[in-house]
Amino acid sequence: MPPAVSRCGSSDGYDQSQFCDNTARTRGGDYCGKTGASGIGLPNWGYPTGYGLLQNDPPKSMHQIWSWQAAVQQWESDTATRAGSTAPYNSATYPKRPNTPAAYQFWIKQANQWWDYTQHTAFVFPAPEDLTVSGPAGAQVPVPPNSPPGCHFVAHTSLSDGYSTPINSGLISSRNPTKTYWFGDAVLMKYLAGSRRNYISWNDLGTVPFWSFHPENDGVTPNVVYQFCTCDGNTVCQTQ
Amino acid sequence: MIIRFAFLSVAMAAAVPAFGQLHLITGSPTPNYLNGFESALLRVGADGGVARIATLVSEESGTEWIGTSEDWRKAVLLPRDGGLYDRVVVVDFDKAVVVKDCRAGGPRPFTYNEWLWDSPTKGHLLAEYIGGEKPGNRVVVGMLLDPDIPCDKTFTNPDKGDIRYVLASGTAGVSDVDRGPNMRVWISSDGKVMYSFLDGSVYFDFQIPSAMMDGISRPASVVAVSSRALFAINLCDFSDPEKGRLLVLRRADNTWHRVPVNTGQLGLVRGFGTFLAIVDYQRKSDKMPGSAGSAEWRTKDSVTGPDMKSRFDNDDFGYAYPGRLYLYDAAAERTYTILTNQGDSEILLVEDNVVYYRASDRLYSAPITKTGLGAAKLLATSDLIRDAHWAFIKR
Numbered sequence: 107m108p109p110a111v112s113r114c115g116s117s118d119g120y121d122q123s124q125f126c127d128n129t130a131r132t133r134g135g136d137y138c139g140k141t142g143a144s145g146i147g148l149p150n151w152g153y154p155t156g157y158g159l160l161q162n163d164p165p166k167s168m169h170q171i172w173s174w175q176a177a178v179q180q181w182e183s184d185t186a187t188r189a190g191s192t193a194p195y196n197s198a199t200y201p202k203r204p205n206t207p208a209a210y211q212f213w214i215k216q217a218n219q220w221w222d223y224t225q226h227t228a229f230v231f232p233a234p235e236d237l238t239v240s241g242p243a244g245a246q247v248p249v250p251p252n253s254p255p256g257c258h259f260v261a262h263t264s265l266s267d268g269y270s271t272p273i274n275s276g277l278i279s280s281r282n283p284t285k286t287y288w289f290g291d292a293v294l295m296k297y298l299a300g301s302r303r304n305y306i307s308w309n310d311l312g313t314v315p316f317w318s319f320h321p322e323n324d325g326v327t328p329n330v331v332y333q334f335c336t337c338d339g340n341t342v343c344q345t346q
Numbered sequence: 347m348i349i350r351f352a353f354l355s356v357a358m359a360a361a362v363p364a365f366g367q368l369h370l371i372t373g374s375p376t377p378n379y380l381n382g383f384e385s386a387l388l389r390v391g392a393d394g395g396v397a398r399i400a401t402l403v404s405e406e407s408g409t410e411w412i413g414t415s416e417d418w419r420k421a422v423l424l425p426r427d428g429g430l431y432d433r434v435v436v437v438d439f440d441k442a443v444v445v446k447d448c449r450a451g452g453p454r455p456f457t458y459n460e461w462l463w464d465s466p467t468k469g470h471l472l473a474e475y476i477g478g479e480k481p482g483n484r485v486v487v488g489m490l491l492d493p494d495i496p497c498d499k500t501f502t503n504p505d506k507g508d509i510r511y512v513l514a515s516g517t518a519g520v521s522d523v524d525r526g527p528n529m530r531v532w533i534s535s536d537g538k539v540m541y542s543f544l545d546g547s548v549y550f551d552f553q554i555p556s557a558m559m560d561g562i563s564r565p566a567s568v569v570a571v572s573s574r575a576l577f578a579i580n581l582c583d584f585s586d587p588e589k590g591r592l593l594v595l596r597r598a599d600n601t602w603h604r605v606p607v608n609t610g611q612l613g614l615v616r617g618f619g620t621f622l623a624i625v626d627y628q629r630k631s632d633k634m635p636g637s638a639g640s641a642e643w644r645t646k647d648s649v650t651g652p653d654m655k656s657r658f659d660n661d662d663f664g665y666a667y668p669g670r671l672y673l674y675d676a677a678a679e680r681t682y683t684i685l686t687n688q689g690d691s692e693i694l695l696v697e698d699n700v701v702y703y704r705a706s707d708r709l710y711s712a713p714i715t716k717t718g719l720g721a722a723k724l725l726a727t728s729d730l731i732r733d734a735h736w737a738f739i740k741r
Contacts, residue, residue, distance in 0.1 A: 212377075219458055222544060223530070297380060302647075302656075307378045309662055311517075311525055312611040313566040313580055314587040318378070318662050 126150050188297045189290075209294035216308040217289070223308075223315060292331045299323050299330040366741050367391075368702065368725070369442050370694070370709075370734035371402065371421060372650040374523050375409040378662075382408010382426055384650045387442065388730055390709065396728035402435055402444060405649045411460045412524070413472070414515045414736055416618060417574045420445075420491060421736060422462060422472050434472055434489050439738040448489060448497035459528055463488070464574075465508040473504055475543070484544050509541050510550050514572040516616030518735035519692055520625055520667050521637070521657045526614075529569040531579065533559070539567075539579070552577070558593050558602050570609075571617030576676055578605075578622060580613030587611040588629065594622060596676050605674045606681055612663055616693065620677040623693035623701075626670040630661075637667040637689025642706040644732060651733030654690050667691070673701055673714075682719050684712070694737035707731045 126138035126145040138150055162170055162180050170177045190210045292305040301323045309318040323330035373385035384405040389397045403409050407425040414421045419439035427433055436446035459475045470491040477484035488504040517526030531539050532547075537554035540547045559565065564584040570592060571578040577595040582588075590609035595602050598620075607624050609615060614625035628634060636658065643654040658667070667689030673682040673696065684693070686705035695702040699714045708727050713720035 215458065222458070222542075302379055302381050303660075304378050304380065309378070310528065310530065311522075311568075312587065312613065312663065313568055313582045313590065314584060314611060315530075320660070 185294070185298065189294050209297045210290045212304060213288075213290040213293045213306070216306065219310055220308045220315075220317075223310070295331045295334045296320075296323065299334075301330060305331055366739040367442070368695075369399075369439075369738050369740055370396070370731070371412070371437070371736040371738075372730060372733040373403070373409050373412050373423070373735060374519070374651050374733065375412045375424075376522050376525055377410055378522065379652070381647065381652075382406070383647075383652065383733065385409050385412065385423055386650055386730070387437065388734060389442070390726050394724075394726045396709075396726050396730050398730065399442070400444070402437060412518070412736070413460065413462045414738075415462055415470075415513045415573075416515060417464070417513060418462075418470055418491070419738065420470070421738075422491065424460060424472075436491050436493065438493070440741050442738075442740040445493035446491065446497075446500075448500055450489070450501060461509065461527070461529065462491075462513045463504060463508050464511040464513050465504055466511065468502060468504050468508070471502065471504060473509070486543075506543055506546070507548050509548050512569070512572050513574075514569055514617075516571045516623070517612075517614050518616065520614065520627070520690060521654070521661045521665070523652070523657070523735060527569045527572070531567050531569055533565045533567055533579075533581070550577075552595055552600070554579075554593060555602055558604060562591075568613065570613050570615040571622060573617050573619075575620050576617055576622065578615060578617065580609050580615065582611065592622070592624070594674075594676050596620070598677075603676060603679060607672050607674065610665075612665065614692075618693075618696035620675060621696040621701075622674040622676060623696065624672040624674065625667065625692055626672065627665040627667045630664050630666045634666045634668065638669040639686075639688035639690065639706060642688065643690060644729075648729065648733070650730060654732070658689060669705070671703060673719075675714075682714065684719065684722075690732065692735065694734065695739070697739055702737055704731055704734060709734070 126141060126148050128138070128143050128146050138145055138148075141148060161177050162184070165171050165177070166180055167176070170180055188209055289306055296303070296305045303320045303322075305319065305321060307318050307320075309316055321329035321331050327333055368390040370388040370390065371385060372383070372388065374383045382405060384401060385403040386398050387400040387402055389399050391397060403423055403425040407427045409423050410426045411424040412421060421437040421439070423435040423437070425433045425435065432450040434446070434448050434450070435444055437443070438445040457474050457476045461473045463471050463473045465471055465488075468488065468490060471488040472491060473486055473488045475484065475486050486504055486506050486509075488502045490500045490502055492500075512527075512529065514527035514529060518524040529541065531541050531550075533539055533554060537556060537559060539550045539552065539554065541550075542548075559581075562581065562583045565581055566584045566587065567579050567581040569578070570580045571594075575597055577597065579593050581591045581593055588610055590611055590613050592605040592607065592609040592613065592615060593602055594605055605622060605624070607626075609624060610627060612627065614627065616623045630636065640655065640658070643658065644651070645653055645655045647653050669685065669687040669689050669691050671684040671686065671691055671693055673684065673693060674680070675682070682701075684691075684701070684703060686703070688705040691703065691705040693701060693703045694709075696714070700711050701714055701719065702709065702711050702725075704710070707729055709725045709731050710722045711725055712722040
């Protein structure tokens with residue numbers, strides 16, 4: 107999970123706003139909403155607009171409001187819970203089942219459904235824009251068309267690697283400008299942003315399936331994942 | 347938890363079945379969305395009121411999957427339960443109550459597909475295809491749905507070959523409200539139909555006549571409906587997915603028929619006895635830039651269902667729904683048309699020659715006669731009806 111996610115998570119939606127400014131972004135909060143125009147300049151304090159920067163909202167304890175370290179530890183714990191396990195399932199362990207909830211499970215399911223599909227397609231699949239299949243046994247999922255350089259999400263391209271296995275190519279830097287990210291983390295980022303729709307899904311409902319991308323965060327930002335991942339190695343998080 | 351009761355009068359004379367009570371089930375189990383919705387059991391009263399009589403799955407949990415069988419008269423719901431996916435809830439249509447509620451004893455590993463199987467050896471069961479991406483990691487697990495079997499003895503490992511006895515009632519709702527049977531099948535050059543597991547294929551006990559495959563060189567196909575009366579496949583050529591062809595096997599005389607409706611790529615089809623209910627849709631265009639009836643759509647999520655404006659506006663397939671429903675009687679080989687002029691419409695039930703359908707927040711019934719559909723009657727109006735995608739009549 108890119109460490110920048112937590113930093114940019116604090117900026118998404120409220121532009122790192124610490125004070126009531128009587129705009130729509132802070133008026134929705136319990137505190138700024140009640141104070142109205144008279145509260146302009148007062149600290150933005152209270153769910154759902156937060157308790158300052160990099161706070162859990164709502165906090166799990168009073169201690170987390172005052173202890174930045176405790177807040178970060180809670181965030182890490184919550185993030186891990188939402189991410190879930192990436193451990194591969196081993197039939198030998200059945201019926202003992204791994205704890206695999208949430209984001210990573212969702213992506214692994216999508217990757218495996220796609221993998222199943224390519225295995226049963228006896229001809230080269232007529233690839234839509236977002237998916238290239240080079241043959242029944244080889245496949246790649248390139249960068250979504252709207253992802254700019256430095257924000258590349260990929261999947262493994264061979265069964266030996268495991269299509270749904272996490273990818274981590276190191277932190278982005280001037281020497282490593284093409285860092286790739288794992289799609290499981292893109293799904294997780296949208297979970298954390300509170301979005302209603304998954305970042306990527308294998309839409310297998312119809313006769314001809316396809317990859318479906320939804321980077322937007324429900325009216326807050328057109329691409330919350332881009333906003334997150336551009337924080338990784340940059341001093342300023344970018345938006346589209 | 348927000349508890350709401352809705353007892354809303356209707357402007358028109360109510361007409362509910364005299365022999366039993368009409369019930370509805372709410373839910374929006376599309377897994378591509380992160381937020382969950384309550385699955386509630388509703389009863390439509392003789393006075394046109396809609397009463398919430400039970401919460402089957404809470405809003406906090408949401409449902410991952412809902413399967414129903416007209417033949418078994420049961421609904422099976424899989425709650426998300428915060429990502430555990432280990433609970434199975436069975437509703438009996440004859441009693442209108444939950445008759446079984448079991449936990450598998452731990453989170454499920456990656457589940458790819460869920461189906462209802464009418465296994466000749468195990469009986470009625472929920473089958474789940476689970477595991478990793480390598481063939482050796484895949485396994486089918488199941489839960490016996492017989493309410494008399496206690497939870498600690500109900501989980502089983504069915505034979506994969508029993509997938510040929512799959513029961514699929516079709517796809518509920520419109521615009522990504524339900525993912526349907528989720529069962530891709532492959533058709534060989536001689537018309538044999540098979541389902542492929544990673545470690546082997548299972549052939550169904552029938553063959554599609556070559557005449558039915560005319561013009562299709564590379565078939566792409568999914569199961570639309572599988573019941574004791576019918577087996578329906580939505581089919582197209584890979585090169586032209588917009589021209590969907592619905593082929594139906596009438597099991598009574600083992601004959602194949604082509605339904606005279608273009609079912610497109612998505613094939614929103616449901617089965618009720620010998621009837622197939624079909625939702626019409628088309629690619630968004632200048633002529634039809636959006637679905638019909640937008641003024642009526644809910645613009646925010648509710649406890650029981652999604653913001654349909656957002657669903658229609660962001661339809662993954664880019665489809666628009668004109669508010670036209672088809673009803674194909676496979677026994678008589680006859681097609682009926684229902685015009686609602688409301689994109690958020692669907693047929694919920696066909697029973698005893700009466701069709702029950704929903705248009706936005708209104709529930710209607712219409713008799714099916716030899717000369718066509720009779721006049722529609724408004725049964726009830728309620729915000730809950732927007733999210734009611736399954737119906738049954740308690741006996």
